[in-house]
Amino acid sequence: MVQQALGRIQWGDLTFGPGSPYTVTAFEGLDDLPEIRGEDVPRPGQHGDYSGPDYTGARTVVLKLGLRAETPDGLRELSLALRNATQPQMQPAPLQFLDQNTLVYGKVRRRNIPYDAEYLWRIGDAALEFYCADAYLYSLVEKTASTTAYSPAAGRTYPLTYPRAYGSAGTSGRISARNDGGSPAYPVLRLDGPVANPAIEQVTTGGILVIDATLQAGEYLLIDTRSRAVLLMGSSPRRSWVRGGSTWPLLRPGYNELAYRGNALPGIPDQPSLLTVTWRDTSL
Template sequence: MTAGDLITADGQLEWRGALLGSATPFRLTKLEGWLDLTEMRGDDYDRPSRHGMYPGASLMGKRVVTFSFLVKGVPLAQFQSMVDWMRALTAPVEQPVEQPLVIRLGGQSWMTMARCKGRTLNVDKYYALGYTTGAIRWEATDPRLYSPAEHVLTTPLASPATTGLKFPVQAPFDFGTGPTGGFLTATNTGSVASWPTLQIDGPVTGPVITNHATGERLAFDPTVPITAGQSLVLDTDQRAVTLNGGNASNLLLTRGWFPLLPGTATRLDFTASSYDPAALLTCRWRDAAA
């Protein structure tokens, strides 16, 4: 099951395989931090002996999402079990692992990876009657919101062109065929840059991935082969390179990391030191918003 599959209506949230919000016992009363721009961090610095500052980097901080709810209309005999269920759902885990939080508003579902950092369940004079209010707070170290669906495109290396005209020339003319493959075009339909995961499956020697528009390159040692059955994975967001799960950062000689810019079709060219029809480049990404 993909994160967000349980959601069927606006105002619903999915967390740890559970549905909250509209049409559930935990009804949404307020949602904070989801559509907001997060606090920005940067390093503007003073203009010496002048008014104002010079602009430095302006980067998003973590995203904090608070879901306020009320529990109403639950049979009194089931009320305490619903409260216990909520406490278990939001209980901390031993390892600091972020999990998918998906929310749908205005017909659009977006996802972030977050950890539950707070829960309130208010106890007042109406609690004994099966009525309470509360809130859940999540924090996401990556502030971007992503499409729940992951996009996947693949391309082999460009096949060599077939032989064209042979002399002496005689009709009908055979111009041959040009190379096929060797590139893919990924489009991020969100509003902020999205950093893709790139996977190269062997056999291939000296693979190179190039951003066609900017010339930025991710180039590997041209003498080191990636054999059949091996997979080289580049996490462009984390700047991590692994070969069959082990660290292979030393093989990456040119580190021209690049994202998929919003609203732009980004062409990625796939080349190598030698041609093998079984070599394959796979690009995985999600649309990203803020």
């Protein structure tokens, strides 16, 4: 159920909001649209501009907290725990809005825990600013779907024997993926061998991603469509395997259909290859 109240917020091991000693007193940046980076250009010799696509800049999330303890020592412990949880970061980390089913990835860029001798008996305040280079809002729920690859009928087995043996009929590998957000979602694709020259087609919008390579049984390829990383066994870069002119799949808001095709390897036609698609509902 959608809740209008902000509810609980998770950052690392700390939880803010109802049921915690950190009350949320003010908040901004979650439902706000980040600053737009427009690609408009002036019309030469005319009034107005030629309007290009709009993109957003980074998202800034500001969180103000009230610290509530039973003793001054308890208040100091809350301040130290908050300080230790908001150190400078090498990489963004998830800031989770547990009752809003929303997730952003951010870094703490500012922290303010003021000292006020008049109120430091058991009550304090703090303010945190999170810089989210990735402005998207993601669902907490990660969705996944899998299918085996379509492969043509294997045909007859040679040399001919009696009774004659025919290969199995072709199968159709399709995935229906629903993005309940308002912006395109970038899926993560995992291809498990054995398969030669696997391809993922966007049936709904057109375009196809083709991998010019062979995966043996037990090998897999991980493809992050946002960063466009292509990793054999999840670690070895293989970006050069992507065929020129390929289209990186996106999951538009609503239903999307993907088709997975590939060629069986000689001698193992009955071992299916598997495509697994993972995504989160995405909005701005």
